[in-house]
Amino acid sequence: MILVFVLGVILVLVAIGLLAMSLGRETEGGVKRSLAVLEAMTAAPDELSKELDRPFSERVLEPLQQRALKVGRRLSGSDSAVRLQRKLDTAGNPGDMGADRVVSLKVIGAVAFLAIGLALGLVLGASFPVVTLTALGGLLLGFFAPDLYLYQAAYNRAETLQRELPDAIDLLTISVESGLGFDAACQQVARNTEGPLAEEFSRMLSEMQIGQSRSQALRSMAERTNVADVRSFVSAMVQADSFGIPIGSVLRVQSSEIRVKRRQRAEAKAQQVPVKITVPLIFCILPCLFAVVMGPAALSILDNGIS
Incomplete structure (x- = not known):
């Protein structure tokens, strides 16, 4: 019985040792795999590292602009570049923009204002036709906003x-x-x-x-x-x-x-002043003047009528 007990203890110890050795090997293998992954990440190709080191504008904005430019060229006519360049020259070429950049901004603005109009209609809880109108209005406004800006810049210039x-x-x-x-x-x-x-x-x-x-x-x-x-x-x-x-x-x-x-031109603008001042005179100044002049008389009439 003592011999059997001793053999059982020896077998248990051997099993524990084998289990510890297997766990140690697995741990060592996991550490080796982690080190291998770290080495692979640090030894990545130069192309991948250069792609990650590029600024956000080159990685995201420029591809987005190129895609918007392709869509804008399909929507615009064949002579759109010439007409836009003419508008840019007349406006003094603000921001050193080119015709391609204006076309891409028109498409991006249309998408952005479409989303804003749709979100505004949904937030206000409007009906489906109203939401559709706000989204369509935002689409048109975003698409023609660069043209309006160039027109105003050309006028000011x-x-x-x-x-x-x-x-x-x-x-x-x-x-x-x-x-x-x-x-x-x-x-x-x-x-x-x-x-x-x-x-x-x-x-x-x-x-x-x-x-x-x-x-x-x-x-x-x-x-x-x-x-x-x-x-x-x-x-x-x-x-x-x-x-x-x-x-x-x-x-x-x-x-x-x-x-x-x-x-x-100065004399012509001076002659336009009486015509332009008529509207604020009628709707802003004369009502206040009538209130000041006729107010006391109206109060007196009301007092006499009550008494």
């Missing part, structure tokens, strides 16, 4: 050009009459003034430096604006350059004419 042109022509006239050439006078305008007109003169000089003639550079400047006074000035300069007319005398005539036009 045209107003600024028209306001700055007389002073620029005066500076050109003084510079030419003091002995400078026309190109040097344009450089003085570009250097000593600010705004879109100075940018246009600077771009015109840059185009002349890369090989364009003065007439071509002036015509390009006129094509990038919607201001009739700028086109008239450019036409006069091109004709003077073609026929050999003295630039100083032409600038003097242009300066006097543009001053007269500016005075006439």
